[in-house]
Amino acid sequence: MSAITLSGLTKRFGTVVAVDDLHLDVQDGELMALLGPSGCGKTTTLRAIAGFELPDSGDIDFGDHRVTNLPPERRNIGMVFQNYALFPHMTVAQNVAFGLEMRKEPALAIRARVATTLAKVQLTGLEGRYPRQLSGGQQQRAALARALVVVPDVLLLDEPLANLDAKLREEMRFYVRSLQQEVGITTIYVTHDQAEAMVIADRIAVMFNGRIHQLAAPQEIYHRPHSWMVAEFVGLTNFIEGKVVGQGDQLLVVDTALGTLRCGGLAPGRDAKPERLIAVRPEAIQLSGRSGGGASGAGGDMPGPRGADPTLNRLRGVVRARAFLGNLVDYRVEVASGVVLRVQGDPHAPFAVGDPVDAAFQPHSTWSVPAREERVC
Amino acid sequence: MLMRARRSRRPWFLVVPAVALVVVFFVLPYANLLVMSFFMPGKAEPYDAIPTLGNYTSALGDSFQWWILWRTLKLGFLTTLFTLVVGYPLAYNLARAGSKVKGMLLVLLLSPLLVGVVVRSFGWMVLLADNGLINSIVKHWGLAPHGLKLMYNEFGVLVGTVHIYLPFMVLSLSGALENIPPDLELAARSLGASFTKAFWRIVFPLSLPGVFAGCLLVFVLAVSSYVIPVLLGGFKVITTPLLVVQTAVDVHNWPGAAAQAVILFATSLACIGLYFKLMNRAMRGLSA
Numbered sequence: 001m002s003a004i005t006l007s008g009l010t011k012r013f014g015t016v017v018a019v020d021d022l023h024l025d026v027q028d029g030e031l032m033a034l035l036g037p038s039g040c041g042k043t044t045t046l047r048a049i050a051g052f053e054l055p056d057s058g059d060i061d062f063g064d065h066r067v068t069n070l071p072p073e074r075r076n077i078g079m080v081f082q083n084y085a086l087f088p089h090m091t092v093a094q095n096v097a098f099g100l101e102m103r104k105e106p107a108l109a110i111r112a113r114v115a116t117t118l119a120k121v122q123l124t125g126l127e128g129r130y131p132r133q134l135s136g137g138q139q140q141r142a143a144l145a146r147a148l149v150v151v152p153d154v155l156l157l158d159e160p161l162a163n164l165d166a167k168l169r170e171e172m173r174f175y176v177r178s179l180q181q182e183v184g185i186t187t188i189y190v191t192h193d194q195a196e197a198m199v200i201a202d203r204i205a206v207m208f209n210g211r212i213h214q215l216a217a218p219q220e221i222y223h224r225p226h227s228w229m230v231a232e233f234v235g236l237t238n239f240i241e242g243k244v245v246g247q248g249d250q251l252l253v254v255d256t257a258l259g260t261l262r263c264g265g266l267a268p269g270r271d272a273k274p275e276r277l278i279a280v281r282p283e284a285i286q287l288s289g290r291s292g293g294g295a296s297g298a299g300g301d302m303p304g305p306r307g308a309d310p311t312l313n314r315l316r317g318v319v320r321a322r323a324f325l326g327n328l329v330d331y332r333v334e335v336a337s338g339v340v341l342r343v344q345g346d347p348h349a350p351f352a353v354g355d356p357v358d359a360a361f362q363p364h365s366t367w368s369v370p371a372r373e374e375r376v377c
Numbered sequence: 378m379l380m381r382a383r384r385s386r387r388p389w390f391l392v393v394p395a396v397a398l399v400v401v402f403f404v405l406p407y408a409n410l411l412v413m414s415f416f417m418p419g420k421a422e423p424y425d426a427i428p429t430l431g432n433y434t435s436a437l438g439d440s441f442q443w444w445i446l447w448r449t450l451k452l453g454f455l456t457t458l459f460t461l462v463v464g465y466p467l468a469y470n471l472a473r474a475g476s477k478v479k480g481m482l483l484v485l486l487l488s489p490l491l492v493g494v495v496v497r498s499f500g501w502m503v504l505l506a507d508n509g510l511i512n513s514i515v516k517h518w519g520l521a522p523h524g525l526k527l528m529y530n531e532f533g534v535l536v537g538t539v540h541i542y543l544p545f546m547v548l549s550l551s552g553a554l555e556n557i558p559p560d561l562e563l564a565a566r567s568l569g570a571s572f573t574k575a576f577w578r579i580v581f582p583l584s585l586p587g588v589f590a591g592c593l594l595v596f597v598l599a600v601s602s603y604v605i606p607v608l609l610g611g612f613k614v615i616t617t618p619l620l621v622v623q624t625a626v627d628v629h630n631w632p633g634a635a636a637q638a639v640i641l642f643a644t645s646l647a648c649i650g651l652y653f654k655l656m657n658r659a660m661r662g663l664s665a
Contacts, residue, residue, distance in 0.1 A: 052563050072566040079567040085560035087580050098578075102569035150568060 002063030003028045004049065004186055011210075018044040020210035022058070029189045031180050033201035034213045035194060037233065040150050042190045042209035043158060049188065050156050051075050062153050073102070075154075078147030078185070082159040083187055084139045086131035092118070092142050098148035117149040121179075137168050138276045144176070148183060153186040155180070161196060194234045197224065206230045206238040214253035222281075224264075228369045231279040238285075240278040241371065251311065251363050254278060256323035258336055261313045265368030275371035282344040284365035287331065290316065290356040313366075315359045317341070319351045333359050414635035423631040432636035442637065444619065446644060449616040452531065453600035453645075456538040457592050460546040463539065464591070468550035469580075473559065486544050495542055498608040501537050502528060505609070529611035537605040542598050546591040553587020554580070589656045593649065600645055617641045 004026040011019040019041045025031045034042040047053045049060055051072035059068045067075050080100075086095050093114055094329075100110045118124050121141040131139055140160060147155060160168045160176065177200050180187050191197050195289055197204045198218040205215045206229075214226040225231035228239065242256035244267070251262045263278045317335035329350055331343040341359060351357055388597055419425040436442050471482050479555050490498060504510050505527040512524040557580060565575035603618045612619070617637060625634035 050563070050567055053480060054564075071571075072563070073569045073571055075567075076569075079564065083558065083560060083562045085558065085564040087561060087564070087579055098565065098570075099568035102565075102574065146564075146568070156567075319580050 002065065002186060003030075003061075004032075004188065005061040005153055006045070006049070006058075007059050007061075009045065009048060010056050011041075011053055011062065012056050017210050019055070022210065022212060024080070024205060024212065024215070026061075026186055027202075029184045029186055030114045031177070031189060031200060032190060033204045034207055035191055035197040035204050036085040036207035037162045037192060037296050042192075042207050044210075045207075046156050046158055046188060046190045048077055049154070050077055050214055076150070076152050077156055077238055078150060078152035079145045079156045080140075080147050080158065080160045083164050084160075084163075085141055086139055086146070086323070088131055091128050091130055092123060095131070095142060095358070096146045097150050099146065103150065113149055115147045120148075121145045122232055124218045130188035131247045135364060136164050136198055140172065144179065148179075148185070152185060154242070154374075155183075155185045157187065157189045160189075162191075162193075169196070176200060198234075206233065208233075223371060224367050225279060226275050228372055231277075231367070231369055236282050236342060236344075238280045240280065240281065242273040242276055242278060242368075244276055244368075247361065249311075252276070252368055254368065258339065259313055262311050262363035263313075263366040263368045264364055265366075268328070268370075272370065276368040278366055279363055280341070280366045282330070282342040283328075284360045285333075285341060285345075285359050287319075287344045287345055287349075287351060287357045287359055289351070290358050302376065310325055311363050313361050313363060315341075317359050319353050319355045319357055322351065322353055324350075332356065333357060335359060399570035410635045410638060413632050414639050416632050418630045418632050422470070432632045433640075436633065436636045442640075443618075445451060445615055445620050446617050446641065448531070448614075449600055449618070449641065450644065450648065452534060452538065452606075452616065456537055456542060456599035457546075457596045459535070459539045460543050460595050461550075461588065461592060464543055464546040464550055467543075468547045468554055468587075471547065471551040472557075476533030482599075486547055489541075490544060494604045495608070497541060498537055498605055501533070501540070501609060505533055505536065528609055529613045531614055533609040534606050534614050534616075537609040538599045538602060541602075541605060542595045545594045545598065549585065549594060550587045553590075555583045557583045571628050585656070585660050589660070594653070596652075597645065600641070 004024070006022055006024040007021055009022040009024075010017070011357045022041075022045060024032075024045075034045060036042045044053060048055050051070060052068070055068065059066060061067065062075070067092045087098065090098070096114045096117060097110050101111060105113075115124070115128075118127060121144055123138060123141055123145060126134065126138065131142065133136060134142060143160070157176070161172050163180060164172060173196055174188075176189075180200075189197070189200055191200075198221075199248070203215060203217055203297075204221050205212045206221060207213065208229050214221055214230045216224075221230065221234055225234065231237045231239075240256050240261065242254035242261065244252050245255050245260070246253040247267050250264070252265050252267060254261050254263055261278060263276075263280075265276065268274055268276070315335040317333040319331055320328055320334045320340060321332040324347060327347070331345065333341050333343050333352065335341055343359060395612075413424050415428055415430070416424040417427040417429050418432070436530050467482075467486070471479060471486070474482060502509070506512070507524055507526075507528070509527070511527060515521050516524055527536075561583070562575050565579045566572070570578060601618055602616075604623065606614050606616045606619055610619075615623075618641075621634045621637045621641070624630050624637060
């Protein structure tokens with residue numbers, strides 16, 4: 001077990017820069033998720049850590065042990081591949097024993113450790129099966145057992161749940177998390193599934209174009225994204241364009257096409273542009289009926305502060321579409337001509353398509369990010 | 378049940394042309410050969426209608442013919458071995474190459490097939506002859522004042538067969554190697570196996586079906602080859618196919634030639650049967 005440090009890691013393929021001057025510190029025993037769309041460099045980063053790709057520049061350290069130029073077999077890693085990469089001509093037990101054989105452990109010790117590791121992943125009794133005779137979930141656990149049995153310094157997981165069906169995938173998230181907690185091995189988990197990253201990781205590094213855009217705990221990433229790309233990639237977000245015109249009480253006042261809104265966010269620095277995107281999560285918006293004069297009796301002619309909560313942002317809109325999803329209802333609410341917000345609400349208080357509604361959201365449940373630059377990814 | 382129902386509905390008649398072709402041009406001539414080998418050689422006709430086992434007793438009692446048969450099988454075996462050893466690294470790189478490089482390698486590999494066997498054998502003669510390119514260089518540098526005997530011997534024949542049958546081996550091998558995900562090799566490396574260990578424990582066992590097919594193909598081709606031993610062996614390296622042709626055409630003993638051909642066929646078949654048995658044992662883990 002050891003911390004992982006990447007310093008200035010760079011990898012090019014021809015003219016394409018896959019990983020661009022990447023710095024990353026993974027704490028001892030931490031589970032770090034590398035999250036990003038395909039082609040963002042997360043897999044290349046993982047493969048460089050594994051030793052499958054030699055970086056063009058930069059260094060990789062496991063603890064105080066530099067491994068940059070070591071071949072994979074001398075790094076003491078455990079790796080789980082997206083398609084598991086179980087050896088098809090070997091039984092489950094032979095697959096798990098492989099790493100120990102390579103370490104020239106005595107045969108008796110190998111048998112014992114294979115048995116205890118298979119018990120840990122609940123595969124006892126399937127030792128003699130070949131990989132193709134296992135279900136997807138069993139193959140997955142066999143691959144985990146094979147990687148863990150050698151007690152690696154670092155565990156590298158490359159989209160390990162991507163090939164499982166949705167239900168099993170959800171279960172396996174918790175399973176992988178608890179297994180990692182149990183063995184306490186420093187782990188890097190590559191995924192493009194933001195929900196998976198949030199469930200599993202202590203911290204998430206969100207990557208685009210070979211760079212880390214934000215490195216933080218899941219809640220931080222979700223509620224306080226650094227850029228619109230992070231906000232867009234992690235969860236659903238409504239973006240409202242605007243310009244910062246003032247600030248106060250930890251809130252920013254932003255002029256938008258929908259009127260003046262208050263939102264969270266860091267005040268723009270002196271040299272930064274005032275243009276902002278307000279990110280509003282669909283579940284942060286509350287809808288209330290407007291036709292027939294709502295119970296609150298508010299006319300709500302003007303969006304803005306009113307009633308008990310003067311900072312509440314309030315927009316008038318019309319429900320344009322709705323989808324019942326069981327645990328929630330997904331609405332599309334047109335709040336100005338051409339501006340449609342996604343709102344996720346309580347399925348017990350449904351609005352119909354065409355209903356006029358008030359859409360309100362707390363400034364503290366929003367976050368503003370610098371306006372879009374050229375999108376490159 | 379469902380499977381069987383679906384299978385029976387397959388349009389079986391689509392195989393009729395292929396079966397007809399095989400029957401007319403392969404099964405019937407072979408049957409004719411087999412029948413002919415049990416009759417007396419004729420003066421005017423290829424054979425007289427007098428049944429006999431004489432063709433076999435004389436062929437099997439002739440130690441020279443046994444020796445020729447042994448050489449034929451030996452050359453077939455060596456050709457297979459060398460194409461495997463030379464072809465495997467080539468096939469491995471072909472299977473692992475990017476699509477651009479792969480196309481180029483394939484063209485390089487297959488382009489010799491566009492030139493006939495005769496022309497390619499002549500090409501080797503230019504290189505290997507007593508006063509050919511290699512020998513003139515060797516003599517010029519004084520490495521071997523009398524030159525090297527590179528042709529009209531088993532070495533020359535082997536050079537020709539290995540070169541000409543190499544593409545068949547490489548294509549069989551690379552087909553099998555392409556089916557092995559590179560991740561398997563990387564998984565082995567991540568578990569502490571060196572490149573060599575990962576190769577022998579993972580890649581090679583999984584490529585055995587390709588090794589099996591390639592060896593079979595090259596062995597059969599090499600054992601039955603005629604043009605290469607004629608040109609590069611210059612009738613000094615007699616193999617069974619040459620002997621069969623000589624017996625039939627020069628001596629006009631068609632039944633004798635037929636018997637020799639049947640003996641070669643039977644021996645090759647026995648070799649292949651033995652080989653199947655060995656390979657089945659080696660691949661038991663793969664198909665279990």
